Amino acid sequence: MDTMTRIAALTAECIRSIWPDQEGLPDAAELRGLLAVPPDPTLGDYAFPCFRMAKPLRTAPPKIAQALCAGWTRTDVASVEPVNGYMNFFLNRANFAAEIMETLEREKDRFGSSDIGCGKTVCLDYSSINIAKRFHIGHLSTTMIGHSLKRIYDFLGYTTVGINHLGDWGTQFGKMICAYKLWGSKEAVEQGGVDALTALYVRFHEEAEKDPSLEDQGRAWFKKIEEGDEEALSIFTWFKDMTLRDAARVYDLLGVTFDSYAGESFYVDKTDRVVQELRDKGLLTRSEGAWVVDLSEDNMPPCLILKKDGATIYATRDLAAAIYRQETYHFDKCLYVVAYQQDLHFRQVFRVLEKMGYPWAKDCVHVSFGMVSFEGEALSTRKGNVVYLDDLLSQAVEKALGIIQEKSPDLEDKETVARQVGIGAVIYTDLSNNRIKDIDFRWDRALNFDGESGPYVQYTHARCCSVMRKAPDFSGVAPDWSALTDDEAQTLLRLISRFPDVVREAAEKFEPSMITRAVTDIAQAYNKYYYEHRILDGEPAGAAARVALTDAARQVIRTGLWLIGVEAPERM
Numbered sequence: 050m051d052t053m054t055r056i057a058a059l060t061a062e063c064i065r066s067i068w069p070d071q072e073g074l075p076d077a078a079e080l081r082g083l084l085a086v087p088p089d090p091t092l093g094d095y096a097f098p099c100f101r102m103a104k105p106l107r108t109a110p111p112k113i114a115q116a117l118c119a120g121w122t123r124t125d126v127a128s129v130e131p132v133n134g135y136m137n138f139f140l141n142r143a144n145f146a147a148e149i150m151e152t153l154e155r156e157k158d159r160f161g162s163s164d165i166g167c168g169k170t171v172c173l174d175y176s177s178i179n180i181a182k183r184f185h186i187g188h189l190s191t192t193m194i195g196h197s198l199k200r201i202y203d204f205l206g207y208t209t210v211g212i213n214h215l216g217d218w219g220t221q222f223g224k225m226i227c228a229y230k231l232w233g234s235k236e237a238v239e240q241g242g243v244d245a246l247t248a249l250y251v252r253f254h255e256e257a258e259k260d261p262s263l264e265d266q267g268r269a270w271f272k273k274i275e276e277g278d279e280e281a282l283s284i285f286t287w288f289k290d291m292t293l294r295d296a297a298r299v300y301d302l303l304g305v306t307f308d309s310y311a312g313e314s315f316y317v318d319k320t321d322r323v324v325q326e327l328r329d330k331g332l333l334t335r336s337e338g339a340w341v342v343d344l345s346e347d348n349m350p351p352c353l354i355l356k357k358d359g360a361t362i363y364a365t366r367d368l369a370a371a372i373y374r375q376e377t378y379h380f381d382k383c384l385y386v387v388a389y390q391q392d393l394h395f396r397q398v399f400r401v402l403e404k405m406g407y408p409w410a411k412d413c414v415h416v417s418f419g420m421v422s423f424e425g426e427a428l429s430t431r432k433g434n435v436v437y438l439d440d441l442l443s444q445a446v447e448k449a450l451g452i453i454q455e456k457s458p459d460l461e462d463k464e465t466v467a468r469q470v471g472i473g474a475v476i477y478t479d480l481s482n483n484r485i486k487d488i489d490f491r492w493d494r495a496l497n498f499d500g501e502s503g504p505y506v507q508y509t510h511a512r513c514c515s516v517m518r519k520a521p522d523f524s525g526v527a528p529d530w531s532a533l534t535d536d537e538a539q540t541l542l543r544l545i546s547r548f549p550d551v552v553r554e555a556a557e558k559f560e561p562s563m564i565t566r567a568v569t570d571i572a573q574a575y576n577k578y579y580y581e582h583r584i585l586d587g588e589p590a591g592a593a594a595r596v597a598l599t600d601a602a603r604q605v606i607r608t609g610l611w612l613i614g615v616e617a618p619e620r621m
């Protein structure tokens with residue numbers, strides 16, 4: 050039981066002992082929610098606002114606070130003081146330290162985990178790159194937020210399904226094949242890779258302005274893909290493999306994995322059924338030759354289902370995908386980690402599912418996020434202002450290596466550490482803000498070893514590991530937890546004790562940045578502790594307690610970094 054839950058339970062007991070027959074008073078669960086952390090620590094570690102009880106007791110809150118404090122008996126847990134309408138709790142510092150340290154010793158790397166998700170499944174649609182486009186910084190957030198949420202949900206006991214919903218269907222692929230047949234060659238594409246494909250696509254559009262008949266040829270090639278024509282399919286599959294091979298390198302660097310690569314093409318043979326169902330349910334209406342679902346009642350533009358020529362679109366395939374996922378995985382939640390530009394698309398798709406009568410439509414969530422700019426400049430593929438992710442990552446690793454060579458010339462295996470630090474710096478930056486905020490990526494900030502950055506947190510972790518390496522063997526010594534009653538240790542302990550709540554809240558709000566914040570706070574608190582206290586000196590029982598606290602900080606930082614997808618080197 051965590052401290053707040055314990056305090057809530059004891060407060061509930063105290064209330065019942067004072068007013069045994071009174072109805073309408075809060076129980077332990079409600080009290081847990083009412084307990085607050087006072088902004089000013091001199092007011093205590095927790096505070097219970099007694100206003101909630103004023104009505105049932107017909108008594109002024111300050112009187113209630115006084116009565117509660119007079120009836121409080123558990124001084125081993127906390128002493129209490131009434132201040133106006135509040136009952137303020139001052140934790141017994143040594144017991145508080147003992148409680149947390151013992152929990153950590155017991156749970157180790159499971160600290161913060163839970164089984165609240167047991168038996169429940171979460172599908173996560175993230176990264177979802179497009180075929181024949183190079184992986185650029187615009188797909189970093191979806192990749193990392195999705196990957197982190199997957200780890201967070203796993204940690205909470207959920208079954209997770211990570212899905213890379215590939216953009217691998219649409220007329221553009223017909224155009225690409227057409228361009229390849231006209232101006233490309235096997236060698237040129239093999240050599241130029243995905244860039245060569247993009248170039249062919251750009252050329253197609255330029256030439257099509259002069260010669261509109263190209264559009265028809267492009268459409269004809271797409272039709273061939275649809276009909277399963279051997280040549281068209283083999284070229285298309287080749288393009289797809291090439292893109293995925295390229296992306297796999299980036300995924301490897303980032304440590305990102307998926308359980309499924311079922312993309313848009315996977316749903317092509319599953320859309321007929323959806324269209325039929327929409328028609329049977331009377332939801333399809335004709336609009337300028339196309340078929341749509343009218344959403345004017347919901348103040349949204351209609352959701353396009355079939356184009357004039359009868360072809361399905363992105364939304365049709367998303368409807369099929371949602372139904373397929375529910376039927377296959379029976380998800381309790383299906384998260385779509387996609388940029389805010391697609392807000393309307395997902396509102397439309399979810400609303401159509403609701404209109405179709407699927408009660409689980411409410412379990413589909415668009416996890417939206419803001420834009421990434423680079424060194425103050427907005428990125429746009431159109432203006433040619435693109436930052437490719439593999440370039441960004443290799444630059445990050447190179448810069449990290451430079452810093453490490455300067456700071457720790459004797460470090461072994463600098464390349465591995467540089468990779469962990471460089472990549473970690475990029476991921477940390479991406480997950481450092483509330484996801485809906487735009488991010489400006491700047492090298493000086495991302496790689497600032499002294500600021501709020503990935504390297505700073507990693508460095509603190511390595512510092513903890515170094516203390517552990519230097520510490521003597523305390524296995525026969527019972528730690529004296531009263532050595533951890535100073536302000537710095539208590540601040541650190543409090544942050545550590547909140548970690549399990551942070552993990553849960555990050556899952557509830559789909560917000561990995563809450564974990565980034567928590568590990569940063571813990572790292573800062575540990576460094577403050579480290580500078581103010583001599584960890585290995587003094588009585589063995591006290592030193593054993595300080596070393597155990599160091600190990601606790603190390604563990605929670607490591608777990609937190611893992612949850613946001615950042616590695617934790619042991620030496621830096």
Ligand code: ARG
Binds near residue numbers: 385
């Ligand atoms: N491929 C799309 C893009 O890059 C994202 C797909 C998101 N997932 C989905 N089920 N629609 O914009």
